[in-house]
Amino acid sequence: MLKITDKAKCCGCGACENVCPQKCIHMQQDEEGFLYPKIDLSCCIDCNACVRVCPVLSSPKAVDQVPQAFAVAAKDEFLRLNSSSGGIFSLFAERMMEQGGMVFGAAFDDEFQVKHIGIHDRSDLGKLRGSKYVQSRTEQVFSEIKQLLLSGRKVLFSGTPCQVAGLKNFLGKEYEELITVDLICHGVPSPLVWQRYLAYRKKRDGRYPPRRISFRQKNFGWKRFSVSIQYDDTEYLEDLNHDKFMRAFLTNLCLRPSCHQCVFKTVDRVSDITIADFWGIERELPSFDDDKGTSLAIIHSVRGEKLFASIQSEVHEHQIEVGRAIAHNAAMISSAQMHKKRDAFMREISDEKDFGKVVDKYCHVGFLRRAYRKLKGVAKKILLPTKK
Ligand SMILES: Cc1cc2nc3c(=O)[nH]c(=O)nc-3n(C[C@H](O)[C@H](O)[C@H](O)COP(=O)(O)OP(=O)(O)OC[C@H]3O[C@@H](n4cnc5c(N)ncnc54)[C@H](O)[C@@H]3O)c2cc1C
Incomplete structure (x- = not known):
């Protein structure tokens, strides 16, 4: 049966939960908010269907055609x-x-x-x-x-x-x-980090629920996209370099x-x-x-x-x-490089500390720029365009 000993080897796709003939696998959130399979051993028949279906253990064959x-x-x-x-x-x-x-x-x-x-x-x-x-x-x-x-x-x-x-x-x-x-x-990114961010916005904006949320609002252009949270009477709008959730996402603090x-x-x-x-x-x-x-x-x-x-x-x-x-x-073609303080960030976020302060502690704007310069093949100009 499937044993998750290394979390980096589970992508959380849920194929194992769907395939289990005994319905004894359920996806459960860990302390970081990510889903992992939990197997009820009392009904597992050790058929190994969950192992066979896991795309990390055996990736399906790629299409045999020139893209x-x-x-x-x-x-x-x-x-x-x-x-x-x-x-x-x-x-x-x-x-x-x-x-x-x-x-x-x-x-x-x-x-x-x-x-x-x-x-x-x-x-x-x-x-x-x-x-x-x-x-x-x-x-x-x-x-x-x-x-x-x-x-x-x-x-x-x-x-x-x-x-x-x-x-x-x-x-x-x-x-x-x-x-x-x-x-x-x-x-x-982690659903728990997103949840904490929403709670932070609710407090800051003094409103809830929003009417619409967009991660890719184009008011400042496509390259300098922004997060928009629309309420009935107002809108929160902040670009990718300043919105606290996007900063945590793009500096690889919460993947x-x-x-x-x-x-x-x-x-x-x-x-x-x-x-x-x-x-x-x-x-x-x-x-x-x-x-x-x-x-x-x-x-x-x-x-x-x-x-x-x-x-x-x-x-x-x-x-x-x-x-x-x-x-x-x-x-x-390349995986995002983990922020070296990712685990500490995730612990502080899980502790329900002030979201904004935790993000500022681990990722200030200057750091964001440096992190991006390091990203192989990604031009600073594209991801961190200068303000118009
Ligand atoms: C988590 C994530 C990371 C991404 N990283 C990159 C990147 O590094 N480089 C890059 O060029 N593009 C990336 N993209 C893709 C990019 O943001 C756009 O989705 C893509 O350009 C398609 O845009 P569109 O205008 O055609 O359609 P849109 O309408 O914007 O596309 C929406 C599509 O995205 C799917 N989608 C949205 N959110 C999720 C989600 N959480 N999980 C799974 N599917 C989702 C929807 O099912 C829908 O099919 C990423 C998207 C996601 C969700």
Whole structure:
């Protein structure tokens, strides 16, 4: 049976919980807020299905096709401005729903925690749109997807590379009706740190609950994106260099341990399509860059090619060599380096100390700049643009 002796070897995808024939595995939060499988030994039959399905122990086979990369921006201005990068995810999702498919992705729940949900109606697409920089709970979604595929329904699943790998292992075979979209992923922050941040904001802003939260508001431009928390009568808005949660995230103080040894960092993916921000667009394709957001789409499979072809009339796009497309996006191939005081930070956050003070203690703005300079392949200019 699965034994988690090293937390860096569990990505928390939930494939083991979904596969257990005895339903004796439940994902439980640890003291840092990350989910790990807990096995009820009284009903475990030692079938090892949980071991076989774990994508960290055995990663599914990557698609055997030369990937193609594109810079993409949705022609629909509203869609683009309300998406993290160029709005490509929403276009894929719309196309799938038009064909009667279900789309699964990360959404906020009523408490503003993040979980995967399935939608089939265009009016719900706003729930999935936008990056939520918190690890998402997959719960029973993999089992739900299997049932849909067995009944012949089309499904689009989008998530982190480890979630896509977990789903693929859980399914155990290819389904023609399934399209998977993964991300270039910096790493996933702790849900507990996010919860503490929300409590801190509630106190500071004197309001709760918010009407809308966005991690990627583009008021100051796409490259200098900001966190926006909208209340009925006011809005909190702070850019990535000053918002306390983003500072903790981007300096690698609160990522899941497995993100620092991620086994899914490769150009050849198990997904059909990888989506990301096209960081470095101003150097690779300057005429394409208007600072409203450009997506990078890396197409890995024939199914991915077909879906991409179906949205081409709705986007501006430019094909580019894969090496150039990822030259400014180190997270495609390298894991985030752990902050050397990460564990101390996580302990202080768990102790319910003042969130703002703890972040300031471990990560001042100057430190953030230095940390970014160290990140291989990521230009300071892109991630820490100067104020306009
Ligand atoms: C935790 C995280 C780290 C990322 N790191 C990088 C990076 O280092 N470099 C980079 O170029 N891009 C990164 N991205 C991807 C980037 O933020 C955009 O999601 C991507 O550019 C697609 O943007 P879009 O405009 O097409 O669509 P959007 O509408 O912004 O995309 C939303 C999509 O992201 C998925 N998603 C949102 N939050 C989560 C979550 N918590 N877990 C799983 N899936 C989620 C949704 O299901 C949906 O499919 C990251 C995203 C996340 C969630």
